[in-house]
Amino acid sequence: MKSPRPTWRKLRATWRDTFLLLRDFRLPLFFFALLIGGGGLAYFQLAAQAGEPLASPVESVYFVLTLVFMQASRDFPRAWYLQIFYFAMPLLGIGIVAQGLAEFGVAFFNRRARGKEWEMAVASTFNQHNILVGLGHLGSRVVKQLRELNQDVVIIEAAPREDLADAARALDAPVLQGDATRESMLEQAGVRRARVIILCTQNDNLNLHIAVKARTLNPNIRVVTRIFDDDFARALEQQFGFRALSATGMAAPVFAATAAGMDISAPITVEGQSLSLARLNIAPQSKIAGLAVSQIEQKYDVSVVLLRHDGKSDLHPAGDQRLATNDVLAILAGAEQINRIAQDNR
Numbered sequence: 033m034k035s036p037r038p039t040w041r042k043l044r045a046t047w048r049d050t051f052l053l054l055r056d057f058r059l060p061l062f063f064f065a066l067l068i069g070g071g072g073l074a075y076f077q078l079a080a081q082a083g084e085p086l087a088s089p090v091e092s093v094y095f096v097l098t099l100v101f102m103q104a105s106r107d108f109p110r111a112w113y114l115q116i117f118y119f120a121m122p123l124l125g126i127g128i129v130a131q132g133l134a135e136f137g138v139a140f141f142n143r144r145a146r147g148k149e150w151e152m153a154v155a156s157t158f159n160q161h162n163i164l165v166g167l168g169h170l171g172s173r174v175v176k177q178l179r180e181l182n183q184d185v186v187i188i189e190a191a192p193r194e195d196l197a198d199a200a201r202a203l204d205a206p207v208l209q210g211d212a213t214r215e216s217m218l219e220q221a222g223v224r225r226a227r228v229i230i231l232c233t234q235n236d237n238l239n240l241h242i243a244v245k246a247r248t249l250n251p252n253i254r255v256v257t258r259i260f261d262d263d264f265a266r267a268l269e270q271q272f273g274f275r276a277l278s279a280t281g282m283a284a285p286v287f288a289a290t291a292a293g294m295d296i297s298a299p300i301t302v303e304g305q306s307l308s309l310a311r312l313n314i315a316p317q318s319k320i321a322g323l324a325v326s327q328i329e330q331k332y333d334v335s336v337v338l339l340r341h342d343g344k345s346d347l348h349p350a351g352d353q354r355l356a357t358n359d360v361l362a363i364l365a366g367a368e369q370i371n372r373i374a375q376d377n378r
Contacts, residue, residue: 060128060131063128064125064128064129067100067121067124067125067128068093068096068097068100068125069093071093071096071117071121072089072092072093072094072095072096072097073089073092073093075092075095075096075114075117076088076089076092078111078113078114079092079109079111079114082109082110082111082113082114084109084110084111084114096117096121099117099118099121099122099125100121100122100124100125100126100129101122101125101126102122104118148208148209151206151207151208152206152208152220154206155186155206155208155220155221155222156222158184158186158222158225158226159222159225160184160225160226160227161183161184161185161186161222161225161226161227162178162183162184162185162186162226162227162228162229162230162291163185163186163187163188163218163221163222163223163226163228163229163230163246164178164185164186164187164188164205164229164230164232165187165188165189165212165229165230165231165232165233165239165242166188166189166231166232166233166234166258167187167189167192167193167196167197167200167207167232168196168232168233168234169196170232170258170287171187171189171196171230171232172196172199172200174230174232174287174288174291175187175200175203175205176199176203177287177288177367177371178288178291179203179204179205180288180371180375181288181371181374181375181378182375182378183288183291184205185200185203185205186205186206186208186221186222186226187200187205187206187207187208188208188210188212188217188218188221189207189208189209190209190210190211190212191209192207192209208220208221212242213238213241213242213245215245215249218242218245218246218249219249223246223249223250223253224249224250226250226253227253227254228253228254228255228256228291229242229243229246229253229254229255229256230256230257230287230291231243231255231256231257231258232258232287233258234258234260236259236260239257239258239259240257240268243255243257243272243274244272247272254275254291255272255273255274255275256274256275256287256290256291257274257275258287275290288371294310294311294312294370294374295310295311295312296308296309296310296311296370297309297310299367305366306366306367307364307365307366308364308365308366308367308370309337309362309363309364310362310363310364310365310370310374311338311360311361311362311363312360312361312363312373312374312377313358313359313360313361314355314356314357314358314359314360314361314377315357315377315378316357317378318355318357318376318377318378319376319377320355320361320373320376320377321355321356321357322354322355322356323354323355324351324352324353324354324355325339325349325350325351325352325353325354325355326351326352328355328361328363328373329351332363332365332369332372332373333365333369334363334364334365334369334370334373335363335364335365336349336361336362336363337362337363337364338360338361338362339353339355339359339360339361339362340359340360340361341353341356341359345360
């Protein structure tokens, strides 16, 4: 699913990228400014000595600028050293401007070829987003699930596979290539503005290292990490508050739903169908608030197994019982159905 604000986001990314481009081309801009400013002051001094003075240094700078574009506003001077300005300034100025504009234009209109800078510019527009580290098969499925939940994702991968990276970008998820253990890499992904960091690498120690680094930079960030050892996963949850999913809970919908703020179980197979138990809090702006239990089951093709209202839990809620903000709803459903109801609950 595409972002609801693609045009605005692309405009912000374009502005950010243009600023970075201007910063990269600061040397040609500096030389051009030096040529105009220095040349104008030099012409002012020499013109006074030659008896052909200008009214002020500002007028002299402006006059040199007109010389660069061969639009001189004064008669041709008599002094030979002033005449040099009429020939040298256009050559020098247009040379600097032409080279700078040519390089800037190629870079500006071919942003994708600049890859890293454009991805960084797009990532800089995200806020309250998910950061996913590790774009393998699990990571790519988690990205797809998160985008179906209308969740923004910035990806960090040390060596992204071209096909997986292209698929992620097609879902409006920028892919930053680099080492996620480095603070600068996490900063580029917007870790201080992010809501969740999801660690999908196959290295438990690496996942833990990145999780601690992210928490250092953003103490409020939620951590969802892949851990292969069940005991280690439980210890991380108890000691650090990380949501650690072991190898028994590796399904991508589990990662995506957990990152989206739902509690969800590992899938089980019933009559050949993969089902999970998911629990979600009814959000203030939720589209499902006000619906009856029977309407929830029919509209989303789920089974409601619990409704907690006013602090009281009902394992067999009546079909006409309506959901209210801050209620807790538990459902048994497939990944697609869970994704749909989670999206409408935002």
